[in-house]
Amino acid sequence: MAYDPKSIEPRWQQYWDEQRTFRVTEDPARPKYYVLDMFPYPSGAGLHVGHPEGYTATDILARWKRMSGFNVLHPMGWDAFGLPAERAAEREGLHPALITQRNTDNFRRQIKRLGFSYDWEREINTSTPDYYRWTQWIFLRLMERGLAYRAEIPVNWCPALGTVLANEEVSPEGTYKETGDPVERRLMTQWMLRITRYAERLITDLDLLDWPEPVKKMQRDWIGKSYGAEIDFAVADADERFTVFTTRPDTLFGVTWCVLAPEHPLVLRITTAAQRAKVEAYIEKSSRKSERDRKAEAEEKTGVDTGAHARHPLTGELLPIWIADYVLAGYGTGAIMAVPAHDTRDHAFARTFALSVKPVVRAVEADAATELPFTGDGIAINSGPYDGLATAEFKERVSADLEKRGVGRQRVQYALRDWLFSRQRYWGEPFPIVIGKDGEAVPLPDDALPVELPHLPDFRPTTDGRPPLARATDWLATRDPRGGEATRETNTMPQWAGSCWYYLRYLDPLNDKAPFDPAKERYWMPVDLYVGGTEHAVLHLLYARFWHKVLFDIGLVHTPEPFQKLFNQGMILAWSFQDGSGKYWHESDIEERDGQQVVKSTGAAVTTRIEKMSKSRLNVVNPDDIIDAYGADSMRLYEMFMGPLDATKPWQTRGMEGVHRFLQRAWRLWFAGDEDALSAQIVDEPADTETLRTLHKTIAGVTEDLEAMRFNTAISKLMELVNHLTAAPQRPRAVLEEFLLLLAPFCPHFAEEVWHRTGHEGSISTARWPAADPALLVDDRMTIPVSVNGKLRTKLDVPMDADEASIKALALADLGVQRHLGGGTVKKVIYVPGRMLNIVVVGGA
RNA sequence: GCUCACGUAGCCCAAUUGGCAGAGGCAGGGGACUUAAAAUCCCCCGAGUGUGGGUUCGACCCCCACCGUGAGCACCA
Numbered sequence: 001m002a003y004d005p006k007s008i009e010p011r012w013q014q015y016w017d018e019q020r021t022f023r024v025t026e027d028p029a030r031p032k033y034y035v036l037d038m039f040p041y042p043s044g045a046g047l048h049v050g051h052p053e054g055y056t057a058t059d060i061l062a063r064w065k066r067m068s069g070f071n072v073l074h075p076m077g078w079d080a081f082g083l084p085a086e087r088a089a090e091r092e093g094l095h096p097a098l099i100t101q102r103n104t105d106n107f108r109r110q111i112k113r114l115g116f117s118y119d120w121e122r123e124i125n126t127s128t129p130d131y132y133r134w135t136q137w138i139f140l141r142l143m144e145r146g147l148a149y150r151a152e153i154p155v156n157w158c159p160a161l162g163t164v165l166a167n168e169e170v171s172p173e174g175t176y177k178e179t180g181d182p183v184e185r186r187l188m189t190q191w192m193l194r195i196t197r198y199a200e201r202l203i204t205d206l207d208l209l210d211w212p213e214p215v216k217k218m219q220r221d222w223i224g225k226s227y228g229a230e231i232d233f234a235v236a237d238a239d240e241r242f243t244v245f246t247t248r249p250d251t252l253f254g255v256t257w258c259v260l261a262p263e264h265p266l267v268l269r270i271t272t273a274a275q276r277a278k279v280e281a282y283i284e285k286s287s288r289k290s291e292r293d294r295k296a297e298a299e300e301k302t303g304v305d306t307g308a309h310a311r312h313p314l315t316g317e318l319l320p321i322w323i324a325d326y327v328l329a330g331y332g333t334g335a336i337m338a339v340p341a342h343d344t345r346d347h348a349f350a351r352t353f354a355l356s357v358k359p360v361v362r363a364v365e366a367d368a369a370t371e372l373p374f375t376g377d378g379i380a381i382n383s384g385p386y387d388g389l390a391t392a393e394f395k396e397r398v399s400a401d402l403e404k405r406g407v408g409r410q411r412v413q414y415a416l417r418d419w420l421f422s423r424q425r426y427w428g429e430p431f432p433i434v435i436g437k438d439g440e441a442v443p444l445p446d447d448a449l450p451v452e453l454p455h456l457p458d459f460r461p462t463t464d465g466r467p468p469l470a471r472a473t474d475w476l477a478t479r480d481p482r483g484g485e486a487t488r489e490t491n492t493m494p495q496w497a498g499s500c501w502y503y504l505r506y507l508d509p510l511n512d513k514a515p516f517d518p519a520k521e522r523y524w525m526p527v528d529l530y531v532g533g534t535e536h537a538v539l540h541l542l543y544a545r546f547w548h549k550v551l552f553d554i555g556l557v558h559t560p561e562p563f564q565k566l567f568n569q570g571m572i573l574a575w576s577f578q579d580g581s582g583k584y585w586h587e588s589d590i591e592e593r594d595g596q597q598v599v600k601s602t603g604a605a606v607t608t609r610i611e612k613m614s615k616s617r618l619n620v621v622n623p624d625d626i627i628d629a630y631g632a633d634s635m636r637l638y639e640m641f642m643g644p645l646d647a648t649k650p651w652q653t654r655g656m657e658g659v660h661r662f663l664q665r666a667w668r669l670w671f672a673g674d675e676d677a678l679s680a681q682i683v684d685e686p687a688d689t690e691t692l693r694t695l696h697k698t699i700a701g702v703t704e705d706l707e708a709m710r711f712n713t714a715i716s717k718l719m720e721l722v723n724h725l726t727a728a729p730q731r732p733r734a735v736l737e738e739f740l741l742l743l744a745p746f747c748p749h750f751a752e753e754v755w756h757r758t759g760h761e762g763s764i765s766t767a768r769w770p771a772a773d774p775a776l777l778v779d780d781r782m783t784i785p786v787s788v789n790g791k792l793r794t795k796l797d798v799p800m801d802a803d804e805a806s807i808k809a810l811a812l813a814d815l816g817v818q819r820h821l822g823g824g825t826v827k828k829v830i831y832v833p834g835r836m837l838n839i840v841v842v843g844g845a
Numbered sequence: 846g847c848u849c850a851c852g853u854a855g856c857c858c859a860a861u862u863g864g865c866a867g868a869g870g871c872a873g874g875g876g877a878c879u880u881a882a883a884a885u886c887c888c889c890c891g892a893g894u895g896u897g898g899g900u901u902c903g904a905c906c907c908c909c910a911c912c913g914u915g916a917g918c919a920c921c922a
Contacts, residue, residue: 214916221917221918222918224921226921245922247921259922325920326922348920534916571916641869642858643858647858649857649858652856654872655856655871657871658857659870662870665885668885719869719870789902827902830902830903837864839902
């Protein structure tokens with residue numbers, strides 16, 4: 001029969017399920033390989049073609065590694081807690097648990113249709129009590145170590161969502177990254193995780209990892225380490241002092257005023273009576289400002305003079321003290337020394353309020369007409385005893401001097417803030433915490449876990465910031481482990497909680513005594529390869545690393561880092577078609593007329609563009625449709641054939657047809673026409689030398705490409721082999737078999753089907769990966785291109801072992817070459833062994 | 846504005862890292878098969894590598910400047 005994925009694929013998927021083909025357990029006799037996909041949030045929209053891109057890549061690697069003798073752990077699960085389910089639940093009037101159930105069922109169905117070799121017996125779901133029991137358990141460990149605490153702090157409150165958000169979830173424009181809803185600042189009591197305590201290790205341990213450099217850079221930048229100094233300023237005529245942080249202590253002589261953040265505790269104590277009204281008004285106004293407003297006004301600086309003055313720690317000069325909201329309460333000490341000549345923000349501020357500017361650094365270059373603000377390094381001027389010092393030296397010297405006088409010290413500062421860890425939403429992990437009569441947050445004992453999420457008919461957020469769980473009256477009232485009554489904590493954990501440790505639960509998903517068995521952890525960890533999108537470069541990957549380090553410190557895991565190698569797959573885009581009026585059309589409504597893309601029905605010309613897939617652009621590709629039309633193996637193949645895995649690239653359904661044709665052609669190597677019988681061209685004789693060479697080059701090439709994750713070129717090599725075999729009059733059975741093994745990781749259903757039709761037992765996924773014979777990889781002759789003055793003039797066909805002298809002689813004797821030498825003098829002959837020969841000639845015609 | 850990627854046939858992409866610009870696929874043209882068409886098979890066409898300089902015997906590859914696309918960062922003192 002002809003190649004028919006529709007009948008083949010479901011059969012093999014069922015076979016793998018029934019035979020539990022991909023179930024794994026620890027096996028000390030074999031090397032392990034843990035290959036992990038970033039598990040999906042099961043959204044209502046179902047799978048889009050971007051999901052299977054990464055999943056296909058890891059599946060190919062998992063299958064290849066298995067065939068190469070590795071014990072492969074390849075699991076899948078669901079990041080199932082989170083806001084979107086709640087929002088969908090509100091829209092549809094269903095409970096979030098039902099929505100989540102429905103969506104995970106759909107995702108599982110779609111993923112299974114692609115024939116991935118997951119060990120489904122390890123499937124996890126972060127929203128089940130069996131799982132979040134251990135999320136809560138880890139939270140208790142964090143608490144024991146003083147890494148979780150409650151604090152009243154200004155937080156990012158999103159009114160549209162009715163919850164607070166972490167810094168990492170808020171865009172620079174002051175909106176929620178996911179939905180674009182505006183975010184305000186509010187003072188609230190919230191749970192925080194002390195990720196800042198791990199800032200240094202989160203930076204240095206990046207060096208241990210095989211991760212893309214841009215991702216490492218994003219993490220380093222987010223943590224934002226900077227070296228500088230703290231300098232103490234006394235307030236004149238008062239027994240008060242404040243400390244500033246600066247990375248430029250060398251500009252200390254250029255300070256012309258100081259600025260405190262509006263929230264700085266000292267502000268109201270030092271403000272003079274004359275300025276008090278203005279200062280209070282400014283504080284009031286800036287406390288109400290959203291992040292968005294603050295950023296929008298970044299250009300025009302605002303602020304108010306407190307009327308108070310500070311004493312310069314070295315010169316004793318009097319410096320006005322201002323408050324301004326360009327100084328952030330949460331960074332450094334919440335106070336700065338303003339050096340308008342050498343800081344762009346201070347400079348802008350000086351211009352707005354006509355404050356004085358004093359240059360203290362000049363550029364090293366001769367043209368000393370330095371334009372202000374000059375923020376580079378240079379030579380000190382107007383700096384008393386320090387004049388003439390270079391910036392770096394000045395910093396050292398002045399920090400030491402300040403320290404000696406007790407008014408300053410060197411200091412390392414991180415931009416990273418503690419992680420805001422509570423949300424005022426329903427669909428998340430409850431905290432294993434009760435609030436006692438005395439208002440204390442009391443951790444529950446381990447045996448009280450899990451604290452189950454109560455079933456709430458009305459789970460919507462409240463407008464006043466009280467979490468929905470506050471409505472669960474029966475659930476709320478409980479006992480204080482210290483004795484007496486207590487109420488439960490009503491906040492829930494953020495969506496990131498469950499994904500902070502899921503890769504560990506896969507190791508031992510059914511364990512009800514511990515999050516996982518330490519012996520299993522020692523066998524499987526770390527994750528050898530982690531594949532997912534760049535959108536998690538900071539959030540998930542930073543949080544997970546933080547938790548992992550805490551678990552490492554407790555002794556629960558044996559590696560300092562969870563994910564040894566990280567790979568980011570690129571985004572899949574699609575062509576869109578937009579007519580002159582801006583209306584989008586679906587690809588099926590478009591045709592080409594006279595080299596111009598037009599709308600079939602109206603004839604209107606359209607502009608074609610490669611854009612992100614979205615419903616509004618009518619360019620979304622649904623994996624179900626593709627599988628219906630071409631089969632899962634073709635889809636897998638195309639996902640990989642489109643281009644390099646990490647590249648952003650457009651989906652083209654035409655390209656699908658190309659790889660589908662390749663599979664049909666491959667099928668015909670065995671089965672001609674509609675016959676079930678094997679092709680008469682298949683022979684049991686040994687292959688000719690050329691075929692053997694082609695085969696072994698393919699084996700070597702595909703293996704190398706898989707090692708380097710170059711799936712697109714691996715597939716093109718398989719295509720070459722098929723083209724060769726198609727053209728050959730005879731097809732040696734042994735060669736076909738090796739080809740089938742090479743194809744198996746890419747197109748597993750196809751491979752199983754042919755494997756069994758050609759008389760094999762058992763799954764091809766347990767067969768051995770072919771080995772290339774080195775003897776067959778070298779040709780006995782080679783072609784050496786010969787150029788004269790860099791221009792290609794002829795090619796020489798010589799034996800592989802021809803030596804340099806004979807090749808040179810041959811080249812110089814060549815008639816074509818002689819003609820191009822034109823009687824000139826041969827100045828030099830460059831021979832690159834096995835590659836090419838270049839003759840440099842001067843003079844001549 | 847700053848930083849980092851990427852610009853190769855009509856399109857998606859290769860090119861052993863400084864050595865023959867083409868592996869593969871799509872589209873296009875021709876032929877075979879067919880009453881015809883589809884499918885299939887065979888053959889063919891096609892760029893000098895975004896632009897301008899530089900280094901080199903030799904540059905898609907290295908350096909400089911510019912243009913375009915994409916991503917990230919952007920009051921962090």
